[in-house]
Amino acid sequence: MQGYTSRVCSSALQCLITACELGEASNVIRSLRACNSRVRERVGRASGILERHWGADPVVSSKIGSSNSWHAGIIAGPGNWHSNFPVSYYDTTGSIIQRCIDSGIPPPLGGGSLFLPRTFASSPFNGVASRPQKSFGSRSRFKPEGKSRLKLQSKSQFKSKNAEEPPRSKRFSGALSSIKDLHSEHARGNSKTGKGRSKTTLRSPRKRVTPSVRSARQAGQTIGIEQGAKPRLSRKLKTEERPNDDGERIKRRRKRIRPRPNDITFKRGLNSCTPDIGVPSPVAVQKAAQEAPLSTNAKFRQIEPSRELLRQIEENLLGRRRLVEWRRSGFDPTRTAPLDDVPESKDRRAPIQETVFRQKLTFIAAAKIASSLPTTQLTEIAFAGRSNVGKSSLINALTRQWGVARTSDKPGLTQSINFFTLGTQLCLVDLPGYGFAYAKVQIKEDWEQLVKEYVASRPNLKRVCLLVDAKWGLKPRDEELLQLMESSRTRYQIILTKTDVLPPLDLARRATQILQTLKNHKCLVQPLMMVSSKSGAGVPHLRASLARVVSGQSRVLQEDSV
Ligand SMILES: Nc1nc2c(ncn2[C@@H]2O[C@H](COP(=O)(O)OP(=O)(O)OP(=O)(O)O)[C@@H](O)[C@H]2O)c(=O)[nH]1
Numbered sequence: 001m002q003g004y005t006s007r008v009c010s011s012a013l014q015c016l017i018t019a020c021e022l023g024e025a026s027n028v029i030r031s032l033r034a035c036n037s038r039v040r041e042r043v044g045r046a047s048g049i050l051e052r053h054w055g056a057d058p059v060v061s062s063k064i065g066s067s068n069s070w071h072a073g074i075i076a077g078p079g080n081w082h083s084n085f086p087v088s089y090y091d092t093t094g095s096i097i098q099r100c101i102d103s104g105i106p107p108p109l110g111g112g113s114l115f116l117p118r119t120f121a122s123s124p125f126n127g128v129a130s131r132p133q134k135s136f137g138s139r140s141r142f143k144p145e146g147k148s149r150l151k152l153q154s155k156s157q158f159k160s161k162n163a164e165e166p167p168r169s170k171r172f173s174g175a176l177s178s179i180k181d182l183h184s185e186h187a188r189g190n191s192k193t194g195k196g197r198s199k200t201t202l203r204s205p206r207k208r209v210t211p212s213v214r215s216a217r218q219a220g221q222t223i224g225i226e227q228g229a230k231p232r233l234s235r236k237l238k239t240e241e242r243p244n245d246d247g248e249r250i251k252r253r254r255k256r257i258r259p260r261p262n263d264i265t266f267k268r269g270l271n272s273c274t275p276d277i278g279v280p281s282p283v284a285v286q287k288a289a290q291e292a293p294l295s296t297n298a299k300f301r302q303i304e305p306s307r308e309l310l311r312q313i314e315e316n317l318l319g320r321r322r323l324v325e326w327r328r329s330g331f332d333p334t335r336t337a338p339l340d341d342v343p344e345s346k347d348r349r350a351p352i353q354e355t356v357f358r359q360k361l362t363f364i365a366a367a368k369i370a371s372s373l374p375t376t377q378l379t380e381i382a383f384a385g386r387s388n389v390g391k392s393s394l395i396n397a398l399t400r401q402w403g404v405a406r407t408s409d410k411p412g413l414t415q416s417i418n419f420f421t422l423g424t425q426l427c428l429v430d431l432p433g434y435g436f437a438y439a440k441v442q443i444k445e446d447w448e449q450l451v452k453e454y455v456a457s458r459p460n461l462k463r464v465c466l467l468v469d470a471k472w473g474l475k476p477r478d479e480e481l482l483q484l485m486e487s488s489r490t491r492y493q494i495i496l497t498k499t500d501v502l503p504p505l506d507l508a509r510r511a512t513q514i515l516q517t518l519k520n521h522k523c524l525v526q527p528l529m530m531v532s533s534k535s536g537a538g539v540p541h542l543r544a545s546l547a548r549v550v551s552g553q554s555r556v557l558q559e560d561s562v
């Protein structure tokens, strides 16, 4: 039988197969079929092999392991067998465990595992095969040779033996406790069956034998305290007291962790060493606050805008506003640029008042180099500013012809000087932006140079609208262009854009800040305009101002020169 066992149990899979042959197969398979599909999916090659041998569809895990004393075929399951497995599986496992207990072999405590002992002689699985083998190689290979020492019992025999069993749950919990007892007994080596610490059962881990101990053993000496070996110290003694050679107990000093003087990681220590400078007087605090340089934000918040500017912002609903404010003022928020309208114009949008801006906006030319600039007799108004400031959007908003000048949220879309005629009087010029843009450095430098050339030398250029993002204000690149226009005596007007993203008060502060910065500039045209192409706020005012450029009134009226 030993040979039979070793052959059959050469792998854990075969061990499982053997278990099935011996009467547990149908139970195991049936119970595992009841498991969910996820469990069944986990079946690896093992199931295929079993299927080939039995023609059945057993669900056995692909995880198969073994130890010194056990071959383990881990049965796939949704969790630990003692908590989540179906009742039928409990039944099978429980009966196996019960039989292990009966045979005096401690069944393992692992979860979801069917463990089979390596040595079949002491195995509890002594049942008779419930079904014949189908194609499991030569049958004779697995037949026990000679007279079996095992007392085979049929399923019915086993059942009748365990006829008066307690209910399943109790039986199982009882089995669990007895498993634990068995384990502890085996660990002590005095199992009631006398099989504890045998080769076939659990072994305690081997103790390491040092060469000195081995030589002493060979010399027939006993190893122990009397021989001068150090006695095993209890945990307490090890940490606090330790006997010296004379048997006296010396108190060991506990190691104390002290910070090194140069260790700056010991922050608490450093803090405690900080000299006490005392509470400063309020006068000193005030003086220090006055002397300390203000941050850019703090400086900005200190700006006090004029009342006139605040009134203008309020009247034109400039700045960040809620929809309800637009509604209350009679504007329809569902329209494009709703504030570029007359309040309470229910049926249709009020037409643009300036005739010139009612004309069709037509793209006529794009210039990438100075020589390709078109020669026209039309009055030109150019829109300059940093990339993405909203130049192209403003051209569309002024003419209400959205989509003619192409816009993008990516800086650097306009890379050439684009000319748009507006009727026969006016030409709006969309300049490429400067500053950050998604373009090659060389190309950017080229178009910046072109803008400077155009602004400084164009005879028909009557006004440059320098667009400044209301959120960021003037930047060094803007100031560069301002200097150029000052030196070339080109008239320019500052237009704050994207005013809808800023609170009204901050917008007023920004306008004041810019006016303060540019108060000595000669070519600056007043007033500073604030617009939002998105909400349409301020656009009618800008239109009116630019229309005066076309009609030539601006110079006559001196309305906007400094
Ligand atoms: N919130 C808000 N967004 C705006 C306003 N004007 C333009 N934008 C947005 O800003 C982005 C850039 O607009 P453009 O008109 O393409 O800017 P640009 O100055 O022509 O940019 P470049 O051609 O790259 O120089 C777009 O996504 C616009 O929708 C505005 O008044 N308010």
Ligand SMILES: [Mg+2]
Residues within 6 Å of the ligand: 391, 392, 393, 406, 407, 413, 414, 430
């Ligand atoms: Mg553009």
